[in-house]
Amino acid sequence: QKEVEQNSGPLSVPEGAIASLNCTYSDRGSQSFFWYRQYSGKSPELIMSIYSNGDKEDGRFTAQLNKASQYVSLLIRDSQPSDSATYLCAVTGNYGQNFVFGPGTRLSVLP
């Protein structure tokens, strides 16, 4: 059974701080990694994808991947109250068919 684990939170950070969200996965053959943001009552929205070891930056977001440790993280710099949401980590192997979502981490950014 492929598993993706995340701390459920809530993770509370003050406005302007760095929020760090973590995800571990069990399938060593996993190839692609995604972060989704989900606001309450809404559907998940893709915010980052990462395929190779190292860091990938997009605006205030940085995804970090370490395949040897089976670990992927998302950093949000200069956190804003509008970043308050649940963040889902997703992992897949080849051809996108074994797509596994983590349970999500709820982030609260306090003004």
Add this chain to the structure above:
Amino acid sequence: DVKVTQSSRYLVKRTGEKVFLECVQDMDHENMFWYRQDPGLGLRLIYFSYDVKMKEKGDIPEGYSVSREKKERFSLILESASTNQTSMYLCASSLLTAGNQPQHFGDGTRLSIL
């Protein structure tokens, strides 16, 4: 931009009714998925399809069936709705390539079974 459209945002049905949830995507994606999402349980995969007329069971297929007669459309059917099927239903689609494309979601259907 990928557009995944679910036919209803909110739906109220009665126990025992046959319920159809429709999903259409406009990006010629091969893969389509149906999930349900409940508080504290995360996203759970009901069924997925990687081609027309093809379907695979997910983690919780009991009480559901699906239909994929055209590439762009994937329907979820509740054969005889029960109250424990009250949930948020999410449709998603993705490309079938070795590049491992992400899933893109529709807005969801919040289904209440009375």
